[in-house]
Amino acid sequence: MTDRPDIPDDHDHDSDEPAEPRDDAAAAPGAGDPAEPRQGEPAAGPSFAAGDPLPDEPGAAGRHDPRDAREPLGGAPRDPLRDDPERPVFSFATPDRPPRRLTRSSSDRMIGGVAGGLGRYFDVDPLLFRIGFVVLTFAGGFGLLAYLIGLVAIPSDGEFKPQRWGLARTAGVGLLACAAVATVTPHWFWGPGVPGLVALGVVVYLLVRVIRDEGGSRLAGAAARIALAIALTALAAGGFAAAAAGSALGGGIFIAGAVIALGVALVGGAYRGGARWLIVPALVLALPLGVVSAADLKLDGQWGDRTFRPAQTADLGGGYKMGVGHMQVDLRGVELPRGRTDMPVKLGVGELEVAVPRDVCVTYDVQVGAGQVTTLDDIDDGGLDVNVEGAASAPRGARELHVTADVGAGAVRIGPNFVEEAGGRWRDFGSAVTGPGALNAACKAAA
Amino acid sequence: MKARPGFDPGSLVSGVIIIVLGLLLLADRTGIVDLRFDYWWPAALAAVGGVLLACGLAGPPSGRR
Numbered sequence: 001m002t003d004r005p006d007i008p009d010d011h012d013h014d015s016d017e018p019a020e021p022r023d024d025a026a027a028a029p030g031a032g033d034p035a036e037p038r039q040g041e042p043a044a045g046p047s048f049a050a051g052d053p054l055p056d057e058p059g060a061a062g063r064h065d066p067r068d069a070r071e072p073l074g075g076a077p078r079d080p081l082r083d084d085p086e087r088p089v090f091s092f093a094t095p096d097r098p099p100r101r102l103t104r105s106s107s108d109r110m111i112g113g114v115a116g117g118l119g120r121y122f123d124v125d126p127l128l129f130r131i132g133f134v135v136l137t138f139a140g141g142f143g144l145l146a147y148l149i150g151l152v153a154i155p156s157d158g159e160f161k162p163q164r165w166g167l168a169r170t171a172g173v174g175l176l177a178c179a180a181v182a183t184v185t186p187h188w189f190w191g192p193g194v195p196g197l198v199a200l201g202v203v204v205y206l207l208v209r210v211i212r213d214e215g216g217s218r219l220a221g222a223a224a225r226i227a228l229a230i231a232l233t234a235l236a237a238g239g240f241a242a243a244a245a246g247s248a249l250g251g252g253i254f255i256a257g258a259v260i261a262l263g264v265a266l267v268g269g270a271y272r273g274g275a276r277w278l279i280v281p282a283l284v285l286a287l288p289l290g291v292v293s294a295a296d297l298k299l300d301g302q303w304g305d306r307t308f309r310p311a312q313t314a315d316l317g318g319g320y321k322m323g324v325g326h327m328q329v330d331l332r333g334v335e336l337p338r339g340r341t342d343m344p345v346k347l348g349v350g351e352l353e354v355a356v357p358r359d360v361c362v363t364y365d366v367q368v369g370a371g372q373v374t375t376l377d378d379i380d381d382g383g384l385d386v387n388v389e390g391a392a393s394a395p396r397g398a399r400e401l402h403v404t405a406d407v408g409a410g411a412v413r414i415g416p417n418f419v420e421e422a423g424g425r426w427r428d429f430g431s432a433v434t435g436p437g438a439l440n441a442a443c444k445a446a447a
Numbered sequence: 448m449k450a451r452p453g454f455d456p457g458s459l460v461s462g463v464i465i466i467v468l469g470l471l472l473l474a475d476r477t478g479i480v481d482l483r484f485d486y487w488w489p490a491a492l493a494a495v496g497g498v499l500l501a502c503g504l505a506g507p508p509s510g511r512r
Contacts, residue, residue: 124503125507131495252476259465265462266465273455278458278462294484
């Protein structure tokens with residue numbers, strides 16, 4: 001190939017190229033007499049004379065295009081996309097390869113064919129895109145968002161033949177599932193279960209439609225895509241919940257072992273042609289477990305909303321522990337002895353509120369994997385790996401309450417000014433009652 | 448990276464990375480190390496990036512070439 005010169009604009013013809021228009025077909029290399037190539041150019045293959053703009057560059061429109069040499073002379077039909085002067089100047093088209101369109105794959109698809117289409121377009125393994133979508137879904141849901149954008153924005157390649165599910169068959173399966181659930185857990189079923197199952201059924205039905213049926217109205221398509229979003233979100237949340245629940249039951253070691261086993265299988269599979277599909281389950285197990293481990297989530301214990309009101313110091317001995325929910329510990333009715341009284345509190349996920357007596361010096365050590373901590377010393381800290389220790393220290397002989405709180409994910413509030421509202425929930429008035437800096441006044445008074 | 452027939456270097460490197468990730472998690476669950484977000488996110492990103500890089504450099508598995 002000749003050296004590429006500076007690219008002239010449409011009106012720059014003062015190089016070694018004639019100014020008058022040429023016959024495209026005759027001027028195209030290889031299209032006229034193959035035995036007489038232009039001087040300095042190879043006889044075969046696409047090449048460009050010095051001063052010629054490249055085919056896909058500005059200035060090439062309406063001028064010589066070496067690809068035209070492959071078309072028959074005499075006004076044969078032309079590709080309207082190629083001849084459109086307003087078509088994008090960047091294209092993957094080459095003289096040997098027709099222009100490619102980015103479409104969702106109907107033959108290589110797990111859900112909607114987005115990853116398959118991207119893999120085909122960029123000529124890489126679609127598994128890489130699938131891994132990326134899964135990983136990014138767990139990292140803030142960006143993968144889900146990107147997939148949905150691809151699902152909406154990228155057209156299908158249209159080769160998929162829809163296979164309709166009969167409504168009667170779907171309804172029959174749904175009713176059988178409802179009956180099974182009602183038999184196993186009747187109380188749950190007739191409580192929150194019915195609306196939940198109805199919503200789940202609608203989501204599953206729409207999901208089936210979008211996966212198996214590309215046709216239908218735009219409204220049905222949009223509804224189905226919303227259902228897909230809900231289902232994938234639930235799937236991601238379910239992965240976290242499963243990993244958390246597994247860890248809480250002592251299954252963290254088992255899950256970590258499964259990750260290692262999948263890694264070993266990958267290494268072994270590498271010598272048998274590759275087993276890259278194992279990457280996805282390995283990461284799906286490892287990433288949520290890592291989050292659970294980093295946040296130190298422990299979901300064993302009670303779930304729900306609970307208020308603990310110990311009546312005497314002896315009740316504080318073992319502390320309090322819950323798995324998931326809203327935990328309120330009211331210590332204002334306890335007459336604490338002189339000296340230090342420890343009270344450990346543990347909560348896996350949720351809100352923890354500890355109401356402390358005003359006439360006691362309160363010290364604390366609060367650890368939250370992910371969340372917010374608000375204390376009576378006007379400390380308000382949040383984020384990941386939050387560790388808050390009270391700066392106050394009680395002098396010898398003073399009554400001191402030391403709260404050790406360990407929360408995996410959620411919010412912790414410690415203070416004396418909680419007021420119970422309707423429904424049993426507390427509202428924290430903080431320093432609005434006692435004034436700023438006076439909440440833990442017992443420590444200062446003792447000092 | 449030139450691949451032998453029937454050998455997928457992408458799977459090999461990915462497997463090693465996932466084994467290391469699993470060992471890290473196992474060490475946390477057994478109390479050997481205390482995994483925190485400060486360490487976990489970089490480790491997770493490095494693992495995913497390593498897997499993608501290995502698979503990308505190795506190209507498609509031999510069966511798909």
